[in-house]
Amino acid sequence: MIKMRDIIREGNETLRAEAKPVKFPLSDQDQQLANDMMAYLENSQDPELAKKYGLRAGVGLAAPQVDVSEQMAAVLVPGEGENAEPVFKDVIINPVIVSHSVQPGALTEGEGCLSVDRDIPGYVIRHDRITLRYYNMAGEQKKIRLKNYPAIVCQHEIDHLHGILFYDHIDGNSPFNADDDLVLIS
Numbered sequence: 810m811i812k813m814r815d816i817i818r819e820g821n822e823t824l825r826a827e828a829k830p831v832k833f834p835l836s837d838q839d840q841q842l843a844n845d846m847m848a849y850l851e852n853s854q855d856p857e858l859a860k861k862y863g864l865r866a867g868v869g870l871a872a873p874q875v876d877v878s879e880q881m882a883a884v885l886v887p888g889e890g891e892n893a894e895p896v897f898k899d900v901i902i903n904p905v906i907v908s909h910s911v912q913p914g915a916l917t918e919g920e921g922c923l924s925v926d927r928d929i930p931g932y933v934i935r936h937d938r939i940t941l942r943y944y945n946m947a948g949e950q951k952k953i954r955l956k957n958y959p960a961i962v963c964q965h966e967i968d969h970l971h972g973i974l975f976y977d978h979i980d981g982n983s984p985f986n987a988d989d990d991l992v993l994i995s
């Protein structure tokens with residue numbers, strides 16, 4: 810079971826490395842890792858389990874964050890309200906953004922990261938809409954379109970596979986600078 814102590818923090822060079830593509834069929838080790846990463850997200854979103862194990866809530870966790878430099882990330886964006894189906898839930902493997910909107914998007918509240926133990930305010934400017942191609946754990950190729958919040962989450966996770974952290978996208982001189990076409994996502 811992945812806990813906070815298994816998650817590496819900024820300063821660790823694995824977070825700045827280019828992760829390796831994953832080979833199929835998944836090795837037992839990769840399969841275990843994928844399941845463990847998704848279990849972390851599920852547990853972290855359960856208030857009782859999160860408290861019990863001291864887990865910070867997360868909607869995404871990438872393999873480099875547990876010091877495995879492979880192109881794999883778990884994403885779990887919950888639906889609104891109890892018993893709602895997740896908006897997006899999958900382990901995305903070797904993901905590629907094949908196209909994206911010109912229109913930028915950013916979360917109104919900025920972003921956080923399980924590997925960053927400090928608040929860094931500012932708009933993290935990303936694409937508002939993306940078309941994402943990836944492989945799931947079964948090795949099936951998926952191609953999906955995402956917009957707004959789940960699109961932002963997937964871009965954050967894919968960045969982890971390329972050594973990029975969210976604050977790299979914040980304008981240091983003017984963190985809340987917004988172009989007219991920026992979609993602010995609450």
Ligand code: CO
Pocket residue numbers: 921922923924965969
């Ligand atoms: Co992160």
